[in-house]
Every structure is written in structure tokens, then in C-alpha cells.
Amino acid sequence: MYLEDLVEGTLDEFLLECVGNKIEEVSQLPYMLEGINYLSDKEELIAETDMCEILGIDDYSAEHCYEEDGKIYIFYSLDYILQTFIGDEFVWRIQGTIKAQLSMPDDKTANWAEFANSEKSFEELYEEYKNLVQFDRIDYVFIEADTI
Numbered sequence: 616m617y618l619e620d621l622v623e624g625t626l627d628e629f630l631l632e633c634v635g636n637k638i639e640e641v642s643q644l645p646y647m648l649e650g651i652n653y654l655s656d657k658e659e660l661i662a663e664t665d666m667c668e669i670l671g672i673d674d675y676s677a678e679h680c681y682e683e684d685g686k687i688y689i690f691y692s693l694d695y696i697l698q699t700f701i702g703d704e705f706v707w708r709i710q711g712t713i714k715a716q717l718s719m720p721d722d723k724t725a726n727w728a729e730f731a732n733s734e735k736s737f738e739e740l741y742e743e744y745k746n747l748v749q750f751d752r753i754d755y756v757f758i759e760a761d762t763i
Contacts, residue, residue: 621722622680622689625731631675632741633748634693634715639667644699647709647755654707654760663701670708671696682721688751689717711758716751 622630637643644661648654673694680689697709722728725747730740 618680618682621727622677626727629730634691635669638695638713639669641667651760660706664699666700668698669695670698685721686718687721691715691717707760707762709760712756714754717748718751719748
């Protein structure tokens with residue numbers, strides 16, 4: 616029960632930020648759009664894209680978590696709408712779901728409780744802890760993309 620409270624309560628905003636920032640990485644576009652064959656000039660536009668921004672999040676959750684060998688493992692799902700840009704020009708609106716398997720040190724190594732009762736701002740804590748989260752696997756499913 617403690618682990619679920621930690622992941623779904625204390626670290627809820629932190630994990631959402633970690634996964635959201637991963638989706639916004641331009642380097643994720645080729646994986647996200649891999650099975651989409653109907654986009655014109657897809658490879659060229661992916662190469663030119665310099666920014667992605669989440670427009671909306673419909674649903675997110677830590678579907679399962681467990682501890683093993685000093686690590687916390689989390690299976691995380693997030694439904695999103697993403698906008699891609701080349702400079703100031705809109706390119707695509709992408710809607711889909713990310714299924715991510717994350718791992719991070721357990722609370723014996725990292726003081727995750729700081730997120731519940733810290734005098735630091737969330738931004739400070741995020742910057743301090745974000746590099747402890749590893750993306751062990753990422754699957755993009757139910758992807759739809761439209762040109763704008």
C-alpha cells in the first residue's frame with residue numbers, strides 16, 4: 616500500500632511531468648509516427664521539426680508498480696494531444712497514448728518523500744530528481760496524426 620500511495624499520490628505530478636516531457640522530445644517523433652503512412656513528406660518534416668508541445672492530456676495513470684532490487688518499477692499510461700512545429704509554423708496535431716515502463720531508485724536511495732513535505736518548489740524538486748527516472752520501454756499506441 617505504501618508504494619501505491621507514493622507513486623499515485625506523492626509522485627503523481629512528478630511522474631506526469633516526466634512522461635509529458637518525454638512526449639515533447641522531438642527525438643520521439645520517429646517512434647511515435649512509425650506506423651503512420653498517410654502523412655505526406657513525413658521523414659522530411661520529422662527531420663525539420665524543432666519543437667513539440669502538449670496541447671492536452673485526457674487521462675493518465677500509474678497502472679502498476681512494484682519494488683525489486685532497490686528500484687521502483689512503474690507501468691504508466693498517458694493519453695495526449697501533441698502539436699509539432701517547424702519554427703513558428705504548425706506541422707501536425709498528433710493524438711495518442713504512451714505506454715511507458717519506468718524505473719527509479721527506491722526510497723532508501725532517493726528521498727521521494729521530499730515531494731510531499733518540502734520547502735523547495737516543485738520545479739526545484741523536478742530538476743533535482745528527473746535524472747533518476749529511466750524510461751525502460753516506450754510504446755506509442757492508438758496514434759492519429761493530422762496536418763494543420
